[in-house]
Amino acid sequence: MEEDAANAGGFWSSYENGFTQWLERLQGHAPEGSDPLSAATTFLSALWNTFVWLFANIAEAIYNIFFAVTHPNVWLDWLSWANTSEDKESLMRFIYYGGSHELFFAIFVLFLTLTTVALLHRPFMWGCVRVLEGFANSIGRTFAWAGLLMVLVQIMIIFMQRVFAVSELSIGLGIAMTFDVSWWAESLKLYNAMIVCLCVTYTFVQGGHVRVDLVYSAVGHRTKRIIDMIGSLVFMVPAAILTWMYGWYFLWRHLVVPNPSASDSLERLLNKARALRWNVETIGFSPNGFNAYFLFKVLLVTFTALVLLHSVAFFYRSYLELVEGEESIDKYLDKDSLGEDEEAYEGTH
Numbered sequence: 001m002e003e004d005a006a007n008a009g010g011f012w013s014s015y016e017n018g019f020t021q022w023l024e025r026l027q028g029h030a031p032e033g034s035d036p037l038s039a040a041t042t043f044l045s046a047l048w049n050t051f052v053w054l055f056a057n058i059a060e061a062i063y064n065i066f067f068a069v070t071h072p073n074v075w076l077d078w079l080s081w082a083n084t085s086e087d088k089e090s091l092m093r094f095i096y097y098g099g100s101h102e103l104f105f106a107i108f109v110l111f112l113t114l115t116t117v118a119l120l121h122r123p124f125m126w127g128c129v130r131v132l133e134g135f136a137n138s139i140g141r142t143f144a145w146a147g148l149l150m151v152l153v154q155i156m157i158i159f160m161q162r163v164f165a166v167s168e169l170s171i172g173l174g175i176a177m178t179f180d181v182s183w184w185a186e187s188l189k190l191y192n193a194m195i196v197c198l199c200v201t202y203t204f205v206q207g208g209h210v211r212v213d214l215v216y217s218a219v220g221h222r223t224k225r226i227i228d229m230i231g232s233l234v235f236m237v238p239a240a241i242l243t244w245m246y247g248w249y250f251l252w253r254h255l256v257v258p259n260p261s262a263s264d265s266l267e268r269l270l271n272k273a274r275a276l277r278w279n280v281e282t283i284g285f286s287p288n289g290f291n292a293y294f295l296f297k298v299l300l301v302t303f304t305a306l307v308l309l310h311s312v313a314f315f316y317r318s319y320l321e322l323v324e325g326e327e328s329i330d331k332y333l334d335k336d337s338l339g340e341d342e343e344a345y346e347g348t349h
Contacts, residue, residue, distance in 0.1 A: 057101065057105045058105060060102070061102065061105035061106045061109045064105075064106055065109065065110070068106075073090070074090060075093045075094045075097060076090065076094070077090035078090045078091035085273070085274070088274070088276040089273045091256070092266075092269040092270055092272065092273040092276065093270075095248075095249075095269065096260070096264070096266045098248050099244070099262055104241070111312065118316065122320070122323075125316050125319075125320060126320060126331070126332060128312070128313070128316055129317050129320065129332065132309055132310060132312060132313035132316075133310075133317075133333070133334065134334065136202050136204070136205050136306065136310055137202055137205055137334055139199075139202060139306070140198065140199040140206075141202065142198075143198040143199055144195065144202070146192075146194040146198075147191070147195055150191035153184060153187070153188060153191070154188060156169065157169070157181060160181070168180055168181065169181060169184055179288075180289075182288050183284075183290050186285065186286070186289045187290045189290070189296075190290070190292070190296070193296055194299065196303075197300065197302060197303035197306075198302065200303060200306060201306045201309070201310040204310060204314070205333070206335055221321075222322060225319070225321050228317075229315055229319060232311045232315040232318065233311070233315060236307060236308075236310075236311035237308065240304045240305075240307040241304075243300070243303075243304045243307075244304040244308070245262065247297065247300040247301045247303075249262050251297035251298060254281040254294050255278065255279065255280055255294060256276060256277065256278055256279060257275075257276075257279040258276070260272070281293055
């Protein structure tokens with residue numbers, strides 16, 4: 001991908017600042033001494049450059065998708081780690097493209113393709129909704145058990161500390177995990193983070209998130225669905241992208257050295273690859289405390305990926321309920337039920 005970009009550098013670089021120029025024109029930052037006609041012409045030129053830049057990146061994304069699929073060794077060779085220069089370079093490519101605009105446009109193209117097919121064949125769109133919501137439910141129902149585990153570990157800590165006054169705890173079958181009591185106590189934060197990050201979309205599907213409703217309940221069915229569609233694209237997607245951009249490099253800065261940065265170019269990261277080595281963060285807040293805080297960074301990235309996936313499901317469901325009417329509300333929705341007392345359960349939401 002980088003070779004082709006380098007060969008066509010003149011074309012791509014001429015449009016990379018089109019959006020910036022457009023914003024400057026919208027803000028009225030015309031060159032000093034220019035007449036209105038010149039400013040208007042420049043604005044239209046910047047606007048045209050913006051559209052060209054957009055479609056050029058979409059076209060490049062199509063090529064990048066096929067290149068990534070047909071050349072997985074370029075960016076996934078590090079999975080069979082042998083500490084070779086090829087492994088190091090592939091890892092740096094993986095880090096770079098994981099937080100790049102190339103990845104954004106590749107996902108954008110896949111979303112446009114999927115949405116086009118779904119609009120032409122509505123049952124396919126319902127299928128996408130069921131798969132994505134089923135995925136969210138499966139992940140959430142699995143990791144919701146971390147809440148029970150958190151309670152059991154807390155009971156064990158209190159019981160062993162107060163009754164037997166031990167300083168270390170060992171848990172395991174065959175191979176025991178032996179850590180200081182403070183390690184087990186601090187590990188409770190990981191279980192809590194797992195519930196928050198991995199059950200977020202499951203809770204969304206179940207309608208369990210707290211909402212402050214000032215307008216939504218007072219409007220009709222169609223208006224609600226339009227609000228949901230706009231909310232999924234205007235709020236969920238941008239928030240997930242911004243969090244991903246922060247969390248992605250935050251994660252890798254605690255896994256490898258030299259530390260990658262969001263401002264690094266691919267060439268700079270490939271130069272850093274010569275000295276690349278794993279340096280997984282294992283520093284706790286206390287001498288004997290929990291030392292796997294890199295898992296929190298992994299959870300942050302996973303959280304944003306789940307939210308981004310579910311924004312697509314929510315957009316599709318809102319659109320389908322808009323075009324099919326009120327009888328399609330909660331169609332195929334897999335909600336948890338406590339049986340006969342379901343009314344009381346629903347009332348707690």
